[in-house]
Amino acid sequence: MRRGVAALPTALRASKGGLLVLALLVGAGAGLGAIAFRWMIKTFTLLLSGHADYAAAGHAANPHVPWLGRWFVLLTPVVAGLLYGPLVQRFAKEARGHGVPEVMYAVARRGGRIAPQVALVKSLASALCIGGGGSVGREGPIVQIGSALGSTLGRVVRVPEDRMKVLVACGAAGGIAATFNAPLAGVFFAMELILRDFTAEAFGMVVLSSVTSSVIGRAAFGDTPFLQLPALGVHHLSQYLLFALLGVIAGAVGVGFTRILYWIEDACDWAWRGPEWARPAVGGLLLGLLLLVLPQMYGVGYPVLENAVNGTYVIGFLLLLLVAKIAATSLTIGIGGSGGVFAPSLFMGAMLGSAFGLTAGHLFPGAVGPVGAYGLIGMGAVFAGAARAPITAVIILFELTGEYTIILPLMTAIVLATGVSRALSRDTIYSLKLRRRGIDLDEKPAGSPFAGLTVATAMEPLPKTLDENQPLSKAADILAASPHGVLPVLTADGSYLGIATARAAAETLADGTHDTTTIAYITHRPGPITADTNLSEALDALVATEGAGLPVLDPARTHLTGWITHQSVLTALHRRP
Incomplete structure (x- = not known):
C-alpha cells in the first residue's frame, strides 16, 4: 500500500495521464479561486463603500458612515491601502501591480516557479484595492492567483520545468475562464501571453484546465454573457471604413495608456520617500480626490461601461471618462495598488468607441448604425493596442458579450490597432514592465558558439x-x-x-x-x-x-x-x- 502511494507522485510527474490529472486539478483550483476572489471583491466593496458597485451609485453616501456624505471616498482608498500595503510588502512584493508580467517572467526565466504565498496575498491585496476604490481590473490578479496555484501543485509533485510551465499556463487560463465565463479566451490568453508556445500537448492541457474551471465558474455565476449589451450589427458597408479608422485611433490610445501608466509610476517612485508599506495609503488620498469628483472611477466600473455602450452619455462626458480612467488606473498602480489593466483598457475602449460612434452619427446621419457597435469594437481595439494580443482580443470580446454579428469589423479594427501599436512602440503594456527591469523576453542570441555540441x-x-x-x-x-x-x-x-x-x-x-x-x-x-x-x-x-x-x-x-x-x-x- 505504501509503495502504491509513493508511486503516485512519480506517475503524476512522468506520464501523460499524470499531466492531464494535474491540469484538471489546477483548473478546479483556479475555478474555486476565482469564485473566492470575486466574493472577496464584492465583500470588501460593500464594507468600504456600502454599495455593491459604487461606480454606478453616483455621489451617494456610504450607509455605514452616513454623516460623512459623499466625502467618505477620500478615506476609502486610504483605509484599503493601510490594509494591503503592509501585507504585500511583508509577504509577497510581486503581488504589487498588475500581475501578468510577473507570470510571464516566471514562465520565461524561472521555470514556472512562483512563490505559493502569492495566491493568497494577491487575492487579498487586489480585493482590498478594488473594493477600496482602486481603478483596476481583476484579470491580472486572477491570472497570478491561478498561476501560483499551478506552480505550487507542480512543486509539490516535483514535475519537470517544461510541465511546470504548462501548469502555470493552465492556472492562468482557468482563472480567466471562471471569472469572466470565457473558456476560449482563457485558453488563448494563456497561450498567446503566458506560454507564447502553441504545442499540441500544452494546448490540450490548457483547454482541459480552462473547461474545468469554466464549468465550476458557471455553476456559481450562471451561464450568461459577462456584459449585457443591446443588439448590434453592421447596417452599411461604409461602416467598415469607420471601424477601420476607430481601430487606428484605438491602437494609438492603447500605446498612450501604456506610456502614461509607466510615466505616472515613475513620478510616484520619484516623489515617494517614505516606507513602501505606507505608500498605498498616502497615495490613496490623491485617488480619493479623483473619486470625489468622478465616482465612476471607483473599482472596475463595468456598470459605467455598459451605460456608455448603451448610449447613455454624451460625447464630452465620454471623453472625460476616458481621460479620467487613464489617470485613475495609472495612479492606482503608481501608488502601489494591486490589480489588472485589462478591464481598464476595455473601459477606455468603450468610452472611445462610443464617443467615436456618436461623433460619426452627427457627421453622417443615417449611415453609422448603433453606437454600441463602436463601443464594443473600441473595447477590443484598445486592449489589442495595449497588450498586442489580437487573437485574445477577438475571442475575449466575443465571449464577454456573446455578440457574433460584428465579428468581421471587430477583427478588422483589432488587426489595425495591433499594427499601429507595433509601429508606435516596441513593447506592450506587459512587456514594458519587464524591459524596464532589463529583461527582454524576446531576446535571442544571434548565433550560438555551442552549435553542434551536446x-x-x-x-x-x-x-x-x-x-x-x-x-x-x-x-x-x-x-x-x-x-x-x-x-x-x-x-x-x-x-x-x-x-x-x-x-x-x-x-x-x-x-x-x-x-x-x-x-x-x-x-x-x-x-x-x-x-x-x-x-x-x-x-x-x-x-x-x-x-x-x-x-x-x-x-x-x-x-x-x-x-x-x-x-x-x-x-x-x-x-x-
Whole structure:
C-alpha cells in the first residue's frame, strides 16, 4: 500500500495521464479561486463603500458612515491601502501591480516557479484595492492567483520545468475562464501571453484546465454573457471604413495608456520617500480626490461601461471618462495598488468607441448604425493596442458579450490597432514592465558558439548524492560543503528524484520549524537534460535554475549518468577544435 502511494507522485510527474490529472486539478483550483476572489471583491466593496458597485451609485453616501456624505471616498482608498500595503510588502512584493508580467517572467526565466504565498496575498491585496476604490481590473490578479496555484501543485509533485510551465499556463487560463465565463479566451490568453508556445500537448492541457474551471465558474455565476449589451450589427458597408479608422485611433490610445501608466509610476517612485508599506495609503488620498469628483472611477466600473455602450452619455462626458480612467488606473498602480489593466483598457475602449460612434452619427446621419457597435469594437481595439494580443482580443470580446454579428469589423479594427501599436512602440503594456527591469523576453542570441555540441561533451562525474529521507539539517551540512551549492537527490531505490540547493535549505531552516524535515521537502525537478541534449539548451537550463549544477539523466530520465556545471560547459567550448 505504501509503495502504491509513493508511486503516485512519480506517475503524476512522468506520464501523460499524470499531466492531464494535474491540469484538471489546477483548473478546479483556479475555478474555486476565482469564485473566492470575486466574493472577496464584492465583500470588501460593500464594507468600504456600502454599495455593491459604487461606480454606478453616483455621489451617494456610504450607509455605514452616513454623516460623512459623499466625502467618505477620500478615506476609502486610504483605509484599503493601510490594509494591503503592509501585507504585500511583508509577504509577497510581486503581488504589487498588475500581475501578468510577473507570470510571464516566471514562465520565461524561472521555470514556472512562483512563490505559493502569492495566491493568497494577491487575492487579498487586489480585493482590498478594488473594493477600496482602486481603478483596476481583476484579470491580472486572477491570472497570478491561478498561476501560483499551478506552480505550487507542480512543486509539490516535483514535475519537470517544461510541465511546470504548462501548469502555470493552465492556472492562468482557468482563472480567466471562471471569472469572466470565457473558456476560449482563457485558453488563448494563456497561450498567446503566458506560454507564447502553441504545442499540441500544452494546448490540450490548457483547454482541459480552462473547461474545468469554466464549468465550476458557471455553476456559481450562471451561464450568461459577462456584459449585457443591446443588439448590434453592421447596417452599411461604409461602416467598415469607420471601424477601420476607430481601430487606428484605438491602437494609438492603447500605446498612450501604456506610456502614461509607466510615466505616472515613475513620478510616484520619484516623489515617494517614505516606507513602501505606507505608500498605498498616502497615495490613496490623491485617488480619493479623483473619486470625489468622478465616482465612476471607483473599482472596475463595468456598470459605467455598459451605460456608455448603451448610449447613455454624451460625447464630452465620454471623453472625460476616458481621460479620467487613464489617470485613475495609472495612479492606482503608481501608488502601489494591486490589480489588472485589462478591464481598464476595455473601459477606455468603450468610452472611445462610443464617443467615436456618436461623433460619426452627427457627421453622417443615417449611415453609422448603433453606437454600441463602436463601443464594443473600441473595447477590443484598445486592449489589442495595449497588450498586442489580437487573437485574445477577438475571442475575449466575443465571449464577454456573446455578440457574433460584428465579428468581421471587430477583427478588422483589432488587426489595425495591433499594427499601429507595433509601429508606435516596441513593447506592450506587459512587456514594458519587464524591459524596464532589463529583461527582454524576446531576446535571442544571434548565433550560438555551442552549435553542434551536446551535453555528452561537457559531462562531469557525479557529485555526492543525497537520500530523500535524509534529515534536512544533516543534508544542509553536506550542501554547504558542496562546490556548487546544489546536489542530486535519490529515492530509496536509487532512482532520480530531483535536486536540492543550499539556498533552499538555508531559507527553509531559517524559520526554525523544519528541523525534522527531510531533504525531500525542498527537492525540485528541473527540466530534464540527457547526454544528447544540445549544449546551448543545457546552458539555458543552468542559467534558469538555482545553484550552479544540473544532473544528466539516462534516456528514460529515471537514473543519473553524469553532472554538468558552468565550468564544464566553458571547458567543452574551450576544447572545441
